[in-house]
Amino acid sequence: MAIKRRVRTVLALSITTALLATGCSGGESEEPAESELYKNPVTLTWWHNASQDGPGKEYWQKVAKDFNALHPTVTIEIEGIETNQLQRTRLPAALLSNDPPDIFPTWGGGEIREQVEADYLKDLTDLAKDEIANVGSSAEIWAVNGRQYGLPFRMGIEGIWYNKDMFERAGIAAPPSTFEELNEAVTKLKAINVVPIAVGAGDKWPAAHWWYNFALRACSVDTLKKASKDLDFEDPCFLKAGEDLKAFIDTKPFQNNFIATPGQNDPTSANGLLANGKAAMELMGDWNKGTLDNVAEDAEAMNKFIGWFPVPAISGSNGDPKAALGGGDGFSCAKNAPAECVEFLKYIVSPEVQKGYAETGTGLPVAKGSESGVSDPALRSILEATTSATYVQLWLDTAFGSTVGNAMNDAIVAIFAGNGTPQQVVDAMKSAARK
Amino acid sequence: MSSVNQTLNPAGGVSAPPAGLRPADRKAGRARETRRKWYEIIGLTTPAIVVYVMFVLVPIGFAFYYSLFRWRGVGPPTDYIGFDNYVMAFQDPIFLDALRNNAIIVFGSLLIQGPIALGVALLLNRHFRGRTVFRLLAFVPYVLAEVTVGIMWKLILTENGTFDALLRSIGLGGLIQAWLADLDIVIWTLLFVLTWKYVGFAIILLLAGLSNVPQELNEAAQIDGASWWQIQRHVTLPLLGPTIRIWMFLSMIGSLQVFDVIWVTSVPAVRSLGASATMATYMVDNGFFARLWGYGNAIAVILFVISFVAAILFQRFLLRRDIEGAITRKAK
Numbered sequence: 001m002a003i004k005r006r007v008r009t010v011l012a013l014s015i016t017t018a019l020l021a022t023g024c025s026g027g028e029s030e031e032p033a034e035s036e037l038y039k040n041p042v043t044l045t046w047w048h049n050a051s052q053d054g055p056g057k058e059y060w061q062k063v064a065k066d067f068n069a070l071h072p073t074v075t076i077e078i079e080g081i082e083t084n085q086l087q088r089t090r091l092p093a094a095l096l097s098n099d100p101p102d103i104f105p106t107w108g109g110g111e112i113r114e115q116v117e118a119d120y121l122k123d124l125t126d127l128a129k130d131e132i133a134n135v136g137s138s139a140e141i142w143a144v145n146g147r148q149y150g151l152p153f154r155m156g157i158e159g160i161w162y163n164k165d166m167f168e169r170a171g172i173a174a175p176p177s178t179f180e181e182l183n184e185a186v187t188k189l190k191a192i193n194v195v196p197i198a199v200g201a202g203d204k205w206p207a208a209h210w211w212y213n214f215a216l217r218a219c220s221v222d223t224l225k226k227a228s229k230d231l232d233f234e235d236p237c238f239l240k241a242g243e244d245l246k247a248f249i250d251t252k253p254f255q256n257n258f259i260a261t262p263g264q265n266d267p268t269s270a271n272g273l274l275a276n277g278k279a280a281m282e283l284m285g286d287w288n289k290g291t292l293d294n295v296a297e298d299a300e301a302m303n304k305f306i307g308w309f310p311v312p313a314i315s316g317s318n319g320d321p322k323a324a325l326g327g328g329d330g331f332s333c334a335k336n337a338p339a340e341c342v343e344f345l346k347y348i349v350s351p352e353v354q355k356g357y358a359e360t361g362t363g364l365p366v367a368k369g370s371e372s373g374v375s376d377p378a379l380r381s382i383l384e385a386t387t388s389a390t391y392v393q394l395w396l397d398t399a400f401g402s403t404v405g406n407a408m409n410d411a412i413v414a415i416f417a418g419n420g421t422p423q424q425v426v427d428a429m430k431s432a433a434r435k
Numbered sequence: 436m437s438s439v440n441q442t443l444n445p446a447g448g449v450s451a452p453p454a455g456l457r458p459a460d461r462k463a464g465r466a467r468e469t470r471r472k473w474y475e476i477i478g479l480t481t482p483a484i485v486v487y488v489m490f491v492l493v494p495i496g497f498a499f500y501y502s503l504f505r506w507r508g509v510g511p512p513t514d515y516i517g518f519d520n521y522v523m524a525f526q527d528p529i530f531l532d533a534l535r536n537n538a539i540i541v542f543g544s545l546l547i548q549g550p551i552a553l554g555v556a557l558l559l560n561r562h563f564r565g566r567t568v569f570r571l572l573a574f575v576p577y578v579l580a581e582v583t584v585g586i587m588w589k590l591i592l593t594e595n596g597t598f599d600a601l602l603r604s605i606g607l608g609g610l611i612q613a614w615l616a617d618l619d620i621v622i623w624t625l626l627f628v629l630t631w632k633y634v635g636f637a638i639i640l641l642l643a644g645l646s647n648v649p650q651e652l653n654e655a656a657q658i659d660g661a662s663w664w665q666i667q668r669h670v671t672l673p674l675l676g677p678t679i680r681i682w683m684f685l686s687m688i689g690s691l692q693v694f695d696v697i698w699v700t701s702v703p704a705v706r707s708l709g710a711s712a713t714m715a716t717y718m719v720d721n722g723f724f725a726r727l728w729g730y731g732n733a734i735a736v737i738l739f740v741i742s743f744v745a746a747i748l749f750q751r752f753l754l755r756r757d758i759e760g761a762i763t764r765k766a767k
Contacts, residue, residue, distance in 0.1 A: 260615045409707075
């Protein structure tokens with residue numbers, strides 16, 4: 001009797017579940033019939049990563065509004081999401097669910113390759129020919145097998161942001177151009193009792209970028225290209241990068257307890273230390289101007305003392321001294337997004353809109369014809385360095401894909417914490433490449 | 436089945452049909468009664484069971500399925516690797532660190548929160564002016580959102596933060612440590628924050644338990660000449676047993692699954708070095724941030740199995756008396 005009843009309950013349950021399950025998969029979205037642009041009203045959902053209040057976020061609102069004024073049939077729904085949350089949880093889940101946003105940020109390198117292989121992204125090669133040409137060589141980061149799947153709106157190389165007043169007080173005549181000079185500068189800055197370099201090791205990547213730069217100096221361009229393509233890390237230069245880093249950390253150039261210092265977003269972060277006159281230098285990219293403004297107690301004073309110089313060269317190394325690490329931000333359209341999505345993306349990277357973006361001071365624009373929008377002196381020096389760089393290597397964690405990237409960053413952080421070795425970084429990268 | 440009947444109708448089974456009816460009528464009446472009861476059971480439990488199946492059992496099944504693949508969350512999983520993800524987890528020293536940290540939190544919470552909560556609850560159970568205010572204060576941390584608590588303590592415990600200033604002002608500056616940066620200390624700092632956050636919950640549970648202790652027993656003990664301490668030890672504590680055991684159970688499960696306070700208070704670097712990772716933060720760091728979705732699912736399954744086994748063992752051996760008849764066989 002009891003068993004019979006139980007069977008009946010289970011049966012009832014499974015039927016209910018089955019009904020619910022079919023109910024969920026009911027609404028199939030069919031490819032809309034080819035219609036003429038701007039004829040029917042469409043709503044584009046747009047995710048971007050300018051989640052913090054500030055000029056960056058406001059500018060995207062303005063861009064969406066302007067586009068809607070130009071093309072009243074297109075309504076744009078914006079959602080600003082913090083980068084990591086966006087790229088690591090929200091977007092992958094949305095892309096798996098068949099209901100992704102129409103236009104969203106994509107990371108280039110290994111990441112976009114996987115997204116293209118999964119058929120998530122719209123091929124822009126023929127739809128945005130002129131815009132791709134106008135963006136130039138940095139568009140390559142968003143290209144896979146010669147086809148274009150995304151367009152950048154920001155691109156720049158990283159270097160060292162520094163406090164000019166402190167350099168003057170310490171008696172440092174000119175920004176260091178070699179690591180020997182950088183070491184000297186560190187000693188001089190210690191003598192006037194300031195933190196020479198702030199590093200947000202707590203967030204891992206700001207620390208890892210130091211290793212990337214040592215790798216960039218130690219490895220030839222060909223080695224780096226091969227590593228990105230085949231995930232081949234046999235070259236001894238990757239070991240040397242760790243050894244150089246370890247030697248550099250041993251000179252104690254960073255603030256105390258850097259292992260728990262966050263990177264960018266609050267006054268206790270490495271950014272906060274630089275912006276509020278508590279540290280003299282920080283390794284960061286072009287986007288840092290906007291984030292420094294956000295955490296500075298007195299942004300006006302900060303703007304007076306802040307400057308930027310490229311990562312110094314290491315004499316006698318294999319790397320190209322004029323090569324730089326860099327990266328950017330770009331947007332892609334979902335495979336099934338309406339045609340208006342591509343039009344909107346083209347609008348974002350048009351010289352006029354790019355010029356306005358440059359004027360916000362949150363990053364360097366990409367499109368030719370927008371350079372005049374860059375007025376900040378620090379950003380102008382990054383722009384010059386970017387254009388004169390002989391080779392721009394994409395951030396290694398992005399270039400190698402997130403699995404190798406994450407393992408590599410963790411192992412580098414262990415060196416910073418004093419319980420990892422240069423060999424362990426290479427081992428971690430090799431073993432992650434097999435995962 | 437009898438236990439279900441019992442729960443439904445504790446007064447003593449089906450009410451007898453009026454006398455004088457013929458046996459056949461009585462039989463039909465009983466059948467109708469049984470059917471009605473079943474409709475009742477199905478009607479009342481179906482929504483809960485459907486939600487439970489859809490959002491608990493089905494996801495567990497999916498997690499197990501995905502854990503058998505090398506899958507990076509792009510496209511459907513295709514690369515079947517059997518139990519490799521599980522082997523990989525137990526070979527990763529950071530995951531073993533996470534297990535150790537969970538163990539520290541489980542036992543640390545029980546050993547520290549238990550006595551504190553018991554003492555405070557016994558005190559707050561006495562009558563004195565301002566009792567309500569103190570009860571409220573004890574419970575406030577538990578009501579705060581985990582993220583709020585995490586950010587607050589992160590700011591307090593940061594280098595040269597409020598806590599360090601406090602120590603200095605009372606002349607204990609020499610005790611200052613890198614609370615959140617020293618890899619050997621951070622787990623104990625986090626245990627402190629968790630204790631601060633959750634001790635209020637234990638206090639409230641115990642106070643509720645105390646209010647169920649009949650006043651007559653206290654009075655009887657008093658008449659027999661027992662001191663306050665003797666009353667607490669021999670009358671109150673034994674009667675508080677079920678409440679304490681339930682709290683221990685909830686605390687243990689919560690400690691095994693702890694995520695948010697750790698995630699917010701401790702920075703990624705310290706987590707990834709193993710110093711402050713728990714199974715749950717390890718799962719998110721590896722599943723989402725290293726984009727090893729199959730592996731992350733394997734960690735989720737391990738976390739589930741550990742919690743499940745711990746829960747079953749706890750219920751079997753410690754909660755048995757309290758929940759007799761509900762999940763075990765009916766007491767003889």
